[in-house]
Structure formats: C-alpha cells, structure tokens
Amino acid sequence: MKHVISAIVQNEPGVLAHVAGMFAARGYNIDSLVVGRTEDENLSRMTIVVVGDDRILEQVRKQLEKLITTVRVRDFKDIDYVERDLLLLRVHAPADKRPEIVALVDLFRGRIVDVSKSSVMIEMAGPEAKLEAFIDLVKPYGIRELARTGVIAMQRGKTNSEKDEK
Amino acid sequence: MRRTRKQSNIRAPQAGWDGTDVLLACLAEENVEVMFGFPGAAILPVLDRLWFHAEGITNQTRRKRLAFSGALSTCYANSTERICGRNDIMSKTKTDAAASLAGTNGAQVFHRMLQAEGVETMFGFPGGAVLPIFDELFESPIQFVLTRHEQGATHMADAYARSTGKVGVVIATSGPGATNIVTGLATANMDSIPMVAFTGQVKSTLIGNDAFQEADVTGVTRPVTKHNFLVRDVKDLGRIVREAFHIARTGRPGPVLVDIPVDCTVAKLDSEPDLEPNLPGYKPRGGIGNERQIRIAADMINAARRPVLYVGGGVILSGAAEELTAVARKGKLPVTTTLLGLGAFDESDPLSLKMLGMHGTAYANHAVQQCDCLVSVGARFDDRVTGDLSKFAPNAKIIHIDIDPSSISKNVEVDVPVVGDAKAILAQMLPMIECPDRSAWLAQIDEWKKKFPLTYKADGDIRPQEVIEKLGELTKHDAIVATGVGQHQMWAAQFYGWKKPRQIITSGGLGTMGFGCPAAIGAQFGNPGKLVVDIDGDGSFTMTMVEVITAVQYNQPAKFIVLDNEYLGMVRQWQELFYGKRYSATPHACPEFTEIAKGFGAGAAKITDRRQVADALNEMIRYDGPFVLHVCVAREENVFPMVAAGKALDDMIHSQLI
Numbered sequence: 001m002k003h004v005i006s007a008i009v010q011n012e013p014g015v016l017a018h019v020a021g022m023f024a025a026r027g028y029n030i031d032s033l034v035v036g037r038t039e040d041e042n043l044s045r046m047t048i049v050v051v052g053d054d055r056i057l058e059q060v061r062k063q064l065e066k067l068i069t070t071v072r073v074r075d076f077k078d079i080d081y082v083e084r085d086l087l088l089l090r091v092h093a094p095a096d097k098r099p100e101i102v103a104l105v106d107l108f109r110g111r112i113v114d115v116s117k118s119s120v121m122i123e124m125a126g127p128e129a130k131l132e133a134f135i136d137l138v139k140p141y142g143i144r145e146l147a148r149t150g151v152i153a154m155q156r157g158k159t160n161s162e163k164d165e166k
Numbered sequence: 167m168r169r170t171r172k173q174s175n176i177r178a179p180q181a182g183w184d185g186t187d188v189l190l191a192c193l194a195e196e197n198v199e200v201m202f203g204f205p206g207a208a209i210l211p212v213l214d215r216l217w218f219h220a221e222g223i224t225n226q227t228r229r230k231r232l233a234f235s236g237a238l239s240t241c242y243a244n245s246t247e248r249i250c251g252r253n254d255i256m257s258k259t260k261t262d263a264a265a266s267l268a269g270t271n272g273a274q275v276f277h278r279m280l281q282a283e284g285v286e287t288m289f290g291f292p293g294g295a296v297l298p299i300f301d302e303l304f305e306s307p308i309q310f311v312l313t314r315h316e317q318g319a320t321h322m323a324d325a326y327a328r329s330t331g332k333v334g335v336v337i338a339t340s341g342p343g344a345t346n347i348v349t350g351l352a353t354a355n356m357d358s359i360p361m362v363a364f365t366g367q368v369k370s371t372l373i374g375n376d377a378f379q380e381a382d383v384t385g386v387t388r389p390v391t392k393h394n395f396l397v398r399d400v401k402d403l404g405r406i407v408r409e410a411f412h413i414a415r416t417g418r419p420g421p422v423l424v425d426i427p428v429d430c431t432v433a434k435l436d437s438e439p440d441l442e443p444n445l446p447g448y449k450p451r452g453g454i455g456n457e458r459q460i461r462i463a464a465d466m467i468n469a470a471r472r473p474v475l476y477v478g479g480g481v482i483l484s485g486a487a488e489e490l491t492a493v494a495r496k497g498k499l500p501v502t503t504t505l506l507g508l509g510a511f512d513e514s515d516p517l518s519l520k521m522l523g524m525h526g527t528a529y530a531n532h533a534v535q536q537c538d539c540l541v542s543v544g545a546r547f548d549d550r551v552t553g554d555l556s557k558f559a560p561n562a563k564i565i566h567i568d569i570d571p572s573s574i575s576k577n578v579e580v581d582v583p584v585v586g587d588a589k590a591i592l593a594q595m596l597p598m599i600e601c602p603d604r605s606a607w608l609a610q611i612d613e614w615k616k617k618f619p620l621t622y623k624a625d626g627d628i629r630p631q632e633v634i635e636k637l638g639e640l641t642k643h644d645a646i647v648a649t650g651v652g653q654h655q656m657w658a659a660q661f662y663g664w665k666k667p668r669q670i671i672t673s674g675g676l677g678t679m680g681f682g683c684p685a686a687i688g689a690q691f692g693n694p695g696k697l698v699v700d701i702d703g704d705g706s707f708t709m710t711m712v713e714v715i716t717a718v719q720y721n722q723p724a725k726f727i728v729l730d731n732e733y734l735g736m737v738r739q740w741q742e743l744f745y746g747k748r749y750s751a752t753p754h755a756c757p758e759f760t761e762i763a764k765g766f767g768a769g770a771a772k773i774t775d776r777r778q779v780a781d782a783l784n785e786m787i788r789y790d791g792p793f794v795l796h797v798c799v800a801r802e803e804n805v806f807p808m809v810a811a812g813k814a815l816d817d818m819i820h821s822q823l824i
Contacts, residue, residue, distance in 0.1 A: 009447070010447060013398075014384060014396065017384075017388060021389055025389045055575075058575070059572065059576060062572035062574075063572055065571070066570070066571075066572050068393040068447060068448045069393075069447055070447045071446050
C-alpha cells in the first residue's frame with residue numbers, strides 16, 4: 001500500500017542525509033522522494049511515497065517528526081489532495097509511427113518537447129497512475145529513455161460547503 | 167566477469183544451504199584463511215559452523231596474550247603533579263561566559279559556551295584538529311580528563327551523565343579519534359543518555375579531499391546520535407554549542423555530536439555572534455501529560471484486579487523514582503523494572519518484583535504474563551524484555567507512559583498512551599490512584615516469590631553470584647555499581663539489591679562489552695567520595711582495562727571486580743544450551759590481572775577460594791585508590807532463570823540444581 005507523506009524541513013546541508021538515513025536504518029521502503037523549495041527560503045518540502053501498511057505509515061510519520069530538522073509532517077491518508085508526477089520520455093518514433101504517438105500524447109494531454117529523425121521526447125505531468133498508463137501504451141514503440149521526478153502533493157483547499165460546516 | 171574457481175574443493179552455493187553455509191563458502195572462495203573477531207549472540211550460528219568444518223578457516227580471538235611492563239609509573243607521577251598544578255590556574259581564570267564574544271577566536275568561544283552550559287568536567291584525547299581547543303583549555307576552569315582511548319572517554323562521559331544527571335562531554339580529534347567514539351555514542355543513544363561529543367575536523371577547505379585524518383564524521387555518527395552538526399563558520403559555533411546541549415538534555419535525552427573544522431576554532435569573530443537557537447522543528451515533549459488520558463489510565467489501574475507497573479530507564483532519567491514509589495505504595499501495585507530501571511524502586515520493598523525479561527525473576531515474568539493491566543513507565547518494550555511479542559502479557563490492557571511519541575505502539579499495541587514527562591505524569595496521577603482489595607493477586611505473587619526465588623549453589627568454587635551478593639551486603643546496597651556486558655552484568659542486576667536511582671551504570675540497549683571499567687571511572691569523577699565499583703567479567707574488562715591508568719593518573723579510587731571464568735561466559739552459556747556445548751571461540755585466556763593492575767599503579771588482589779571472598783572485598787573497599795580484585799569463579803556457571811530468544815516470557819529455563 002502506497003502512502004504520500006509531506007515533510008517541511010529546515011533548508012540546511014545534511015538534512016536530506018538525516019531523512020534518507022533514517023529511512024534506510026529503519027528499513028522503510030521509499031517509492032520516491034522529492035525535495036524542493038517552498039514559499040519560505042529557510043524551509044524545504046520533501047514529498048515521500050512510502051510502501052507499507054498503516055502501522056508502518058504511523059511509525060514513519062513519528063520517526064520523521066522525531067528528526068530535529070523536521071519542522072512539520074503531514075500524511076495524506078484520508079485527506080483529499082492533489083498529486084503530480086512529471087515525466088520526460090524519449091520513445092522510438094520513425095516517420096510512419098509518429099502520428100500514432102502524437103495522437104496518444106494529445107489524448108493524455110502531454111507535449112512533444114523534442115523531435116529527432118527516429119525519436120520524440122514527451123513531457124507529461126499528472127498523477128502517478130496516469131503516467132503509468134501512458135508508459136504502458138508507448139512501451140510497444142520502444143522506450144529509449146525515461147525520467148520521472150517522483151510525486152509531489154498538496155492538500156486541496158476547503159470547498160465552500162465544508163467551510164460553512166466549520 | 168565470472169571469476170574462475172581457484173580450488174576444486176570449493177563448492178558453489180547450492181539450494182538448501184543456509185546463510186552461514188553461503189557465507190563460509192564465499193570466504194573460502196576468497197581464500198580467507200584466518201579471521202579475527204569477537205563472538206556475540208548475532209553471529210553464534212557462524213561460530214558454531216566454524217567449530218565443525220570451516221573449510222580451512224581457523225578462528226582466533228582478537229586479543230593476543232598481553233605483556234606489560236610496569237615502568238610507566240614515573241611519568242604518571244609527573245603528570246599528576248601537572249594536573250594538581252593546574253588547579254591554581256582554574257581558580258584564577260574563571261571567565262564570565264556572558265561577556266562579549268567579538269574579537270575572540272573559535273576555541274575561546276567554545277570554552278566560554280561550555281562554561282555557560284555549566285560543564286565542569288570533560289573527557290577526551292587530543293590531536294591535530296583539536297589543538298587550538300586544547301591550547302585554550304590551559305586557561306579554562308573546566309577539568310579535562312585524558313583517557314587512554316577515545317572509546318573510554320565516551321563511556322566515562324556517559325557514566326558521568328548517568329550517575330549525576332548532568333550532560334557528559336567528550337572531545338576527540340578528527341578521523342580515527344572521531345571513529346573511536348562511535349561505540350560510545352551508540353551506547354548512549356540506545357539508553358537515552360544526555361551527552362555532547364565534540365570532534366575536530368580537517369580544515370573546511372580540505373573537507374571531502376581525503377585529507378590526513380579526515381573522516382565523514384557526521385555521516386558515520388548520524389544513525390547513532392540524537393542529532394549532529396557540522397560547524398561551517400565560526401559565527402555559528404556558539405549557537406550550535408547551545409543547540410547541542412539543549413537537544414541533548416531535553417525531551418528524550420541523547421548524544422549530540424558537533425564536528426568542528428580546525429579553521430573554525432582559529433578564526434576570530436569580527437562581530438557579536440547570534441547565539442539564539444534556531445530549531446523550529448524541535449519540540450521536545452516534556453512537562454505534564456494530557457489530563458484526560460491520565461484520568462482514563464488511572465481508572466483503568468483502579469479497575470484492574472491484577473495490575474503490574476513495568477518501569478524503565480525513563481523513570482531514572484526524569485527523576486521520577488519518588489513519584490513512582492508513591493503511586494505504587496498508594497495503589498499496592500507490584501513493580502518490576504527493566505535493567506535500566508533498576509534502582510527506580512527499592513528492591514527490599516515487598517511490592518518489588520525485581521527485574522523482568524530474559525534473565526528477570528520468574529515471579530516478575532509470571533506476574534507480567536498473568537496481569538490484567540500493565541502500566542509501562544519510561545520503558546520501550548525491548549525484545550529482551552518481552553520475549554515472543556505475540557505471547558506477551560496476553561490478558562493485559564496496556565498503558566504506556568513515555569516522553570517519546572515514536573515509542574508508543576512501536577512494538578506492542580498500546581491501549582492508553584500518555585505522552586510526557588514521567589515525573590509530572592505520575593504526580594498528576596497520584597491523587598487519582600485508589601487501592602481496591604487486591605489481596606488475591608498479591609498472595610499469588612508471594613507464592614511465586616516463594617516457589618521461584620533467585621538462587622545459586624553456594625559450594626565448591628567461588629560462585630560469582632555470591633561475590634555480588636556479599637558486595638551488596640558489605641556496601642549496604644549503597645555503592646554506585648558499573649558493569650560490563652554478559653553473565654556478570656545479569657548476576658549484578660539479580661543479586662546486588664538495588665535501592666536508589668542512578669545506582670547502576672550499565673549498557674542496556676546496545677550491550678557494549680568494555681563499558682564497565684571506564685564507566686566506573688566516569689561515575690567516580692561525578693561522585694567524589696562515593697564508593698564506585700565496577701562488577702566486570704574477564705571478557706569485558708580486558709577490552710578496556712587500559713583505562714585503569716586514567717584512574718591512577720587522576721587518583722580516582724574506583725574499584726574493579728573481575729569475575730574471571732576464562733570464558734566469554736554469556737556466549738558460552740548459549741553454546742551450552744543451544745549449540746550442543748560446542749565452545750567455538752569462547753574459551754578466553756586471561757592475563758594475571760593483578761600484575762597488570764600493579765604495573766598500572768593500582769592496588770590488586772587475586773582470590774581463588776570461597777573463604778577469601780569477604781576479606782578480599784573488605785580489603786578492596788578500604789583501599790585508598792583504584793583497586794583491581796581478580797576473582798577466579800566457577801567456570802561454567804549459568805545465568806538463570808532464562809527465557810530463550812523468541813520464547814514467551816513465562817517459558818523459562820530454571821536453575822538446574824545438579
């Protein structure tokens with residue numbers, strides 16, 4: 001079972017080592033880990049996808065909170081959130097196959113960002129499941145190279161009706 | 167590339183082999199002929215297989231027979247003089263830590279900050295990367311203790327902290343100095359001991375270049391510290407030192423390491439530095455617990471017919487022994503403690519069940535298994551305490567009082583968690599505790615106590631248990647006792663008779679052999695005038711006995727009892743019980759400890775007969791100065807009762823009274 005956790009950490013050297021080391025030492029499996037800046041220059045956001053049951057998720061959250069450089073931890077279990085993963089993919093695309101591929105990219109609302117004689121590079125953002133479905137579909141054409149950023153996530157704003165209830 | 171097999175008799179790993187087979191075959195393939203090492207529970211299967219075949223591999227224990235000369239005593243005398251001389255400087259140079267820091271260099275900032283933190287004693291070993299700090303030390307009122315090995319320094323600082331409640335301070339140089347403190351940091355980390363370690367680092371510009379005596383110390387120590395820092399600029403140094411002490415002593419305490427490049431200690435501050443801690447993510451849970459949770463817990467305890475208090479080192483760390491005793495006595499609640507919890511509750515109290523767990527008393531283990539309400543205070547359900555988790559306290563509601571939220575429901579699913587400081591929570595809980603009639607439960611416990619007392623056979627050779635029991639009697643159960651790790655440690659836990667907190671100084675979580683000798687010295691530094699005794703085994707003592715020289719140099723009158731069975735006894739016991747008496751790598755040749763002790767400049771005696779025990783202990787206690795008592799004990803004595811690893815807590819092997 002995959003869980004998305006987001007941690008706000010101090011933007012200092014060595015913080016990534018603390019987080020990554022904790023995961024390794026406690027034997028938790030990370031599916032992806034993304035670090036990036038936030039609106040506050042002193043803080044970074046780490047978005048971590050972990051694999052495990054609820055009990056593991058709970059321990060991961062507590063162990064993350066225990067790290068001195070971690071300011072805040074949120075797990076997205078039972079929370080309405082938006083997740084995005086960014087994909088760059090270069091696929092074998094000779095002239096005769098290219099229209100099919102372009103159509104597929106359009107269907108998935110991706111973009112072609114580079115074209116060469118025999119291949120095209122595709123950029124696509126979306127939830128993990130969408131990217132995986134796309135990858136499956138282009139696999140038969142021959143994937144040359146693939147890079148993904150890993151998942152970032154953010155909680156959805158409260159809808160008006162929810163606000164009223166509060 | 168496939169490597170060609172050099173020898174035809176080496177077999178490729180096959181289906182059906184276990185991990186040990188594969189490991190040994192791989193070693194053979196690599197032409198390993200000799201291995202050096204030290205046994206322990208986690209490698210017993212490998213050792214056992216070595217006993218059988220080993221495909222040409224022989225095992226030698228790491229320690230060669232030692233030869234010492236006694237010619238060092240003159241230099242000790244000289245250095246002692248120098249240290250005495252330094253006391254004069256101390257009184258003259260007391261500096262005001264709050265004074266301006268602008269214009270001072272890093273080393274001066276370092277000493278000023280340490281004084282501001284109330285540091286009186288620090289332990290360590292000098293070296294190139296910390297020379298500026300040591301130079302400044304000459305002007306500092308802080309007492310510096312030069313150890314013989316950095317590991318010894320960490321255990322001394324650790325024991326100083328355990329016995330006094332203050333923060334232990336260690337300093338070591340870069341590279342090998344820093345890697346030598348890793349075991350000490352891990353020991354303190356597992357037992358939540360407040361400690362701050364400073365290491366020198368190569369010049370900032372050389373970091374990452376594999377410079378002389380460089381090691382990635384923050385990398386190496388990250389998993390064994392509560393937190394660590396690398397100082398990058400002299401203007402951060404003061405703030406980081408403050409943060410380090412704050413983190414070490416608050417919340418669930420632990421060791422913190424500060425790595426300081428040598429140029430940061432030389433550089434001068436051109437302006438006043440910002441000393442305000444910047445720890446937005448550090449919110450230690452101290453103070454009182456949630457009132458509602460405490461009410462629920464108290465109601466649960468009051469409703470219980472068969473309650474047990476299960477008390478760990480957290481009660482000692484929080485200074486909650488008095489509150490705990492009050493709660494236990496008011497509710498007539500039986501109390502069992504972990505190894506680190508010993509002394510939190512007076513063992514002569516009728517409510518005491520003594521220690522629980524693998525080598526706990528049978529009555530404590532039965533009580534935990536039969537109880538209907540288990541109240542854990544400052545303990546963390548370690549596997550040596552619980553045995554088989556799935557069969558642990560099967561009928562009990564579990565209340566867990568702990569300062570560390572990540573301890574809650576980590577090993578055992580908890581019914582009522584209460585997060586906060588044990589002292590505050592127990593004080594909040596005390597007025598809510600009632601004392602319903604539990605005479606049936608207490609009678610049941612008395613019956614267990616009568617049926618399964620801690621016992622040993624007192625005849626023939628000297629029995630280690632009887633030495634410890636006698637020591638308890640002669641010292642009125644009032645000494646500070648350090649231990650190594652192994653059988654002697656368990657016997658000490660079982661037979662000394664603990665009365666007060668901070669009385670036992672022992673490595674629980676990590677189980678660090680070699681802890682006892684330096685620990686006794688560190689505790690002696692923190693408790694001048696008190697009797698401090700190291701109850702040690704021959705294996706543990708041999709690992710770090712060189713620190714006796716430190717005790718001699720600083721005239722610290724710690725005592726060392728070496729219970730010598732010429733075996734690595736605990737491992738041998740496992741081999742006897744579970745590996746068909748194949749004593750692979752556990753026979754342990756010992757030197758004449760008395761000769762070594764005398765060579766070091768300490769007093770010494772050796773006994774081999776039961777009738778000598780009381781007199782020898784008295785001689786040791788009365789001796790003015792450090793003293794090593796070498797006791798040759800029954801060689802194959804075992805620690806009982808014993809819960810084999812992975813068995814349920816009440817599935818015990820009892821003393822085999824032959």
